[in-house]
Amino acid sequence: MTTTTRLEPGAVLGLMGGGQLGRMFAQAAARMGYRVLVLEKGNCPAAEVSAMHIDAGYTDPAALESMAAQTRAVTTEFENVPAESLSFLAARGCRTAPAAHAVSIAQDRLDEKAFLEKAAGVPVAPHAAVLSLEDIDGLDASLFPGILKTTRMGYDGKGQAQVADRDAARKAFAAMGGKFCILEKRLPLANEISVIVCRNAAGQTVTFPVCENHHRNGILAQTVIPARVPESAAQAARRYAATIAETLQYEGVLCIEFFVLEDGSVVANEMAPRPHNSGHATIEACETSQYEQQVRAMTGMPLGETTLVTPAVMLNILGDAWFDDEGSRREPDWQGVLALPGVKLHLYGKTEARRGRKMGHVTVIGKTVEEALERAKAAARVLGLPQPW
Numbered sequence: 001m002t003t004t005t006r007l008e009p010g011a012v013l014g015l016m017g018g019g020q021l022g023r024m025f026a027q028a029a030a031r032m033g034y035r036v037l038v039l040e041k042g043n044c045p046a047a048e049v050s051a052m053h054i055d056a057g058y059t060d061p062a063a064l065e066s067m068a069a070q071t072r073a074v075t076t077e078f079e080n081v082p083a084e085s086l087s088f089l090a091a092r093g094c095r096t097a098p099a100a101h102a103v104s105i106a107q108d109r110l111d112e113k114a115f116l117e118k119a120a121g122v123p124v125a126p127h128a129a130v131l132s133l134e135d136i137d138g139l140d141a142s143l144f145p146g147i148l149k150t151t152r153m154g155y156d157g158k159g160q161a162q163v164a165d166r167d168a169a170r171k172a173f174a175a176m177g178g179k180f181c182i183l184e185k186r187l188p189l190a191n192e193i194s195v196i197v198c199r200n201a202a203g204q205t206v207t208f209p210v211c212e213n214h215h216r217n218g219i220l221a222q223t224v225i226p227a228r229v230p231e232s233a234a235q236a237a238r239r240y241a242a243t244i245a246e247t248l249q250y251e252g253v254l255c256i257e258f259f260v261l262e263d264g265s266v267v268a269n270e271m272a273p274r275p276h277n278s279g280h281a282t283i284e285a286c287e288t289s290q291y292e293q294q295v296r297a298m299t300g301m302p303l304g305e306t307t308l309v310t311p312a313v314m315l316n317i318l319g320d321a322w323f324d325d326e327g328s329r330r331e332p333d334w335q336g337v338l339a340l341p342g343v344k345l346h347l348y349g350k351t352e353a354r355r356g357r358k359m360g361h362v363t364v365i366g367k368t369v370e371e372a373l374e375r376a377k378a379a380a381r382v383l384g385l386p387q388p389w
């Protein structure tokens, strides 16, 4: 498919992965008249709202052949979709947005850091590879205290250990079963932010207003748009995100997590080659959502404006909300939360609520960030969500 080829509404769009990010992509695509074909094993949030579903794994050759036969463009909603599967589809004439090479860089923290620093010229935390116990002997003392992270498959704080010194690093490396790791120096964080950036094949690149993120137990709990950070930091982060997308010749939606340090400087932490949890609120807060932007990018259509329409606060709803203080099951008070001003409810259609499982979110809008935060506090109280502020 050449860069000038467009997929008109009515066309089938392939989606690798069937989680909530895929569900919101499918909803945006359906609204614009496209038909989504999901590849995911079993029932899933995206298949429920998509026109078609291939019930198979991401590497199943017959499933990939079928995907390639039915669509000319494929996107992803999950970063650990094997890059080889995307290459397979690309070889059969599918536009893959993102391309396999971008996905593969983001799947390995060492490749990712090297790319960000050397190719894109974006600052990252001081770090070193830890591929063996011996590597730990040679680590620069200035990297401690640090965070040891597995290079692959980490998410929501999993596959990480805080290490005060070399001895702790040895223990943590052994505890991770000798998996390849990266040691990062622990930086003094003032804020955690993210920038969603979208680029299409024509080279048009747009960034969204900066998201301010608060985690709890390693999982995103709350996002505030626009981020309450110095304007200089917000501008630097958006500039870096655009440079990263351009350097990768990226097609599709990409999220970059950044740290704002106590001195106001900005360093990139990690990338997700897909829409991101922190961008859920773009549905209400921006002229074009990250999901609509993904549809526009993969179909070769012009990208939409990302201008802020309203300040918003996103609260993740985990399965924990289905348990009371004594651990008994309950139904969250939907009626109570929907009675509050500015609350938009998003549930992902998952039938089984488990602790730590992402079941949905609310986006709470307000005329100002302060009003959105006040309303979000009330919503968190009604739903029994932990209050991250």
Ligand SMILES: Nc1ncnc2c1ncn2[C@@H]1O[C@H](COP(=O)(O)OP(=O)(O)O)[C@@H](O)[C@H]1O
Pocket: 125, 147, 154, 155, 156, 157, 158, 184, 185, 186, 187, 188, 189, 192, 215, 218, 257, 269, 270
């Ligand atoms: N170098 C660092 N310095 C300080 N805090 C860090 C550093 N790296 C990670 N963290 C903290 O750990 C969290 C999870 O790390 P991250 O690399 O984003 O992994 P994950 O893939 O689990 O999101 C970050 O959101 C941040 O709070």
Ligand SMILES: [Mg+2]
Pocket: 156, 257, 270
């Ligand atoms: Mg992260």
